[in-house]
Amino acid sequence: MNLGVGDVIFFFLAALTVGSAMFVAFSRNIVHSAFALMGTFLGVAGLYVTLGADFLGAVQVLVYVGGILVLTLFAVMLTHGIGDVQVSNRAIGRLPALIVAAGVFGLMVTAAGQGKWAAREVTNVEPTTEGIGEALLTTYVLPFELASVVLLAALIAAVMLSRKEIRE
Amino acid sequence: MIGLEHYLVVSVLLFSLGIFCVLTRRNALGILLGIELILNAANINYIAFNRYSGAAYDGQVFAIFVIMLAAAEATIGLAIVLGIYRSFRTIDVEAIDRLRG
């Protein structure tokens, strides 16, 4: 077994990610699930970095952990009485879900196996920020603008939805 | 030694766990957590393929978009959940069946 340092780091990150994901899936406590998700996100960020996507890794941490996760935690806190935290994430029908998930897993593995892609040799790693920035503003400028519109819409929607309805 | 297949395996596992989480949760927020898992799995796929194919930054740009959309979707989803909580005083998806036919 010729394991390099990179390989070890990969396995560690992979274990972190998948383990946290299992925690998220099987935990009966919603707060535990939420925090486990943080572990998942961090693991994924690490995987990005090992793949050479340094910028993306940073974005992952910032947006997912700093934004979405915090938001989710807010929501969790706001939608529960503190006393109810213990048994707050019961499960429904575990068996059928297990079958379906296993089926999906098998399907994906089959698809992956069937795919004929040529993996090229890993070249040296370069900083990607500049390249991504340039791509966003030249080739992908339209999706970029549309995305900003989507964000705007989401913002408005969120404000609208959380308005206090004045019903007299 | 660590090749594309390894990353794909991680991605698939994450995806399956995400599916399982979505299908089993009672708590609405739990479902949202599952969706985040799925999205992350997809992202890993993108980046991995980006790394091991000839495309310059396409995969990563896509991943950025995905992240962004995930953020937007999470926002709205959470706003809805909060609204549901305000109306029904619970976020148990089994209890909310007002749209029953």
Add this chain to the structure above:
Amino acid sequence: MTEVAEITVVSYLRWIPLLPLASAALNGVLGASIHKRFGERAISALACAPVTISFILACVALAELAGLPEHDRFLLDHVAPWIAIGSLRVDIAFAADPLTAVMMLVVTGVGGIIHYYAIGYMHGDRSYWRFFAFFNLFMFAMLTLVMGDSLLLMFVGWEGVGLCSYALIGFWYQDIEKARAGSKAFIVNRIGDFGFLLGIFLLFWTLDAAGHGTVVFREIEANVGLLEGRFFWGFPVAVLVGLFLFLGAVGKSAQIPLHVWLPDAMAGPTPVSALIHAATMVTAGVYMIGRMHFLYSAAPAALTVVAVVGATTALVAATIGVAQNDIKKVLAYSTVSQLGYMCLAMGVGAYVWGIFHLFTHAFFKGCLFLGSGSVIHGMGGEQDMRNMGGLRRHMPRTFWTFLISTLAIAGAPFTAGFFSKDGILAEAYGRGGLGLWLAGALGAGLTAFYMFRQVFMVFFGECRAGEHTRHHLHESPAVMTVPLVILAAGALLVGWLGLPPFLGFLGPNLFEAWLEPVFGHPHAGLSHETEMVLTAISLSMAGAGVYLAYRMYYTGRTSPETFSEFAGGIPYRAVYNKYWFDEVYDAVFVRATMLLAKAGALCDRYIIDGIVDGSATLTALWSRVTGIFDLGFIDGAVNTISDSVLDWGSRLRKVQTGSINAYLYAIVAGVVGITILRMIWFAGV
């Protein structure tokens, strides 16, 4: 006989009929308001002025004709084209030859005088303006009749005078009897008009078949020879046309058997009786025969019929006249009788004498009617002679003019009637035979009798009127008596225009000479001695009549009962009831028509209404059937559709479980399905 070498074209003839028409239109439309605003004077002026102007224009035409060479006396005023269909070409054109000139003068002259008389007679009437509107309209129609240059234009006038006669007879229409009299006149006239139309059609048709279809008089005259040898239904066409046209004359000129309307026409105001039923309209038939003399000369059989009808009428009407008690009815039957004389003259071919008698008759009969009107006016509306008497003291001018006219009609020597009537009788004897002459002579005697009977009953003896009437008895105003004087003067003087041959030493027969271009110069060819004998006989018969009237109604030495009781009173009753003509007509024709009308009404009510109601019932039934169809079938279909939609909806509704978990499963299943599908379809890609 008339060779018209040249036609003189003028443009003033049209005003002779058109001026009265304009005045009639004005009076007819605006008369009521003019009457209200300006009074009777305005209406009178509006009505009488055009007639006076027309008379002047007629005199101008006469003068112009006199100035032309004898055989070129023809004035033509072409107004406008009228009908141009196929080979029928008729224009609106007025013509004046010597015959028309005579008629024009009679119509406008005597008509004008009667207009002025009517101003006085109709004074105070509520519908003053309507009277003069129709009076003027009548003048227009009559002038169109005599001046029209074609049969069609003459027929327009023919119908027009019929219409005005109806309107004027029934002038006081609030009295239903008077209105009925008007209708009777019109309906009986219609029978004659029908014959007239048939005559026109047959004439045109025959001429057209010969290549010269026309209704213009001078053209017919030029082509009358084409009728020779043509037959229709086995009769010579000329005879048939002549008889049909004469049928029109029988109606219009009140010959037997279509005379029944004239006595009833006395229901109209007296000026109407004077103008229409004495001087002008009734003479239209005689004029028509004169106008178409060339046709009648070619159809001797028709002429014989005309003469016989005329003679019969002359005698029979005179017999009825002797028993009448209404002052106007006597004059009405007298008119019928005199018209008979005119037809008798035309029938024996003595056209000139027929027209001459028409001419003189206008004067003395017009004066007689106006005089009777004056009497009625003075008596406050009384018309029964049995309630009159001794009026000569109260109404001298009326009396004297009436007497003069009576002498004229009776044929007193050297009056107008003497010349014209004896002329007719002489021609009748010479060309018609003894029978015709005898009828005429007897009629003359009866005429003298009943006319003087009238004079004695009305003007002599004791006044039999009531106290109130006697109190109001007065002579008529000047506007009424002056016309009487004028007409009476005419009755004395105009006779000298037509001196008979045996009196030729006194002067030429101007009338005959004037009409020679039209009629030629036919003569009975009697010797002067024969004529004198005939005249003596008729004079003595007239004298006998006068004497009998004198004895019966003045001295009272012969009682009327001698005659009324004669032969069991049957002749008297027959004569008094006018031979029951009206009763027979009523029973045969009127009742039959009413029965037919009732049958038609029943048919309409039961058969036709039955069909209509039946179809309505059928339609209602059908609509009920379709209603059931609609309710059952169509509504059923619609309801089935809606029910099935509801049914399926409730079934499909069950998909909505409301369970989010289930939805999520569905999503995952969908994604998996798509993935598998993609893998299968794009296997190997």
